[in-house]
Amino acid sequence: MLSDAHLAALGRLAVEAAGVEHMTRILANELIDEDPSIGDALIGGMQFAHVADRVQNLAPLRGITPSRLEQVTSAISWAKEAMLERNRLLHNHWVADFDGLESPVQFRRSRGKAESFHIEVSVEDVEDAAKSLKGARENLQLAWIGVVIDLLRTEDDPNEIRPGFTTVPNRWMVARPPRPPLSQSKTMEDRWVEGKITWDELQESKRAPDERPPSG
Numbered sequence: 001m002l003s004d005a006h007l008a009a010l011g012r013l014a015v016e017a018a019g020v021e022h023m024t025r026i027l028a029n030e031l032i033d034e035d036p037s038i039g040d041a042l043i044g045g046m047q048f049a050h051v052a053d054r055v056q057n058l059a060p061l062r063g064i065t066p067s068r069l070e071q072v073t074s075a076i077s078w079a080k081e082a083m084l085e086r087n088r089l090l091h092n093h094w095v096a097d098f099d100g101l102e103s104p105v106q107f108r109r110s111r112g113k114a115e116s117f118h119i120e121v122s123v124e125d126v127e128d129a130a131k132s133l134k135g136a137r138e139n140l141q142l143a144w145i146g147v148v149i150d151l152l153r154t155e156d157d158p159n160e161i162r163p164g165f166t167t168v169p170n171r172w173m174v175a176r177p178p179r180p181p182l183s184q185s186k187t188m189e190d191r192w193v194e195g196k197i198t199w200d201e202l203q204e205s206k207r208a209p210d211e212r213p214p215s216g
Contacts, residue, residue: 002094002104009126010090016133017086020079021048023140024055027072030147031058048083052076064150068143075143079136085129089121 002010028051029039043051059072092106095118105118148154192202 003123005123006094006104006121006126009123009130013086013089013126013130013133016130016137017083017090019137020083020133020140021051023137023144024048024051024076024079027075027140027144027147028052028055028058030144030151030153031055031062034151034153049080052080059147062147062151064147068146068150071146072143075136075139078132078139082129082132082136086133089126089129 025039025043028043029036031054032039032042043054046054055076056073059069064072089106094104094106104121106121188197188202188205191197192199197205
């Protein structure tokens, strides 16, 4: 089994990767249209690499400044590279103490080939990959803020904007009431299948309140 430190680092890696995917989608949506639903209709369900390609293709068409275009291109390139490392670490089979090796290694069998190999991966390696993803996410967010400014979609006067004090629309990251956890959103049928309630309790739950017998 992998150590707790490895598992914790891999968890952070997955969370940071999700942040990169989220910010890339926000940036793509901003370049597509001010209305988030338009972007969602066009790129919803696309994999990260395809969304990143859309950003690279759209950015030169939106009339943003050359320096901003360079910032967007650099941010996407960083994100792509960081996500490739994330894929290498998360999408392969992990084993420990393989062939007598004491440190955890990652073992992968090449597709369509009989050959196989293993790579030693330390906790520090995984943490470094997570830090790179964090930097990529932050860089994407800065690029997005720049695009918002160039497209005049900020609530501030563009002539009075100071770095680090920009008000950007919250339509992409608006806080919404969280959904209840799955354990609380299960139907009574789910609970019956899991054996947590009886058949009679299931039938009772389907009755209208005025049809239920008085309690007590």
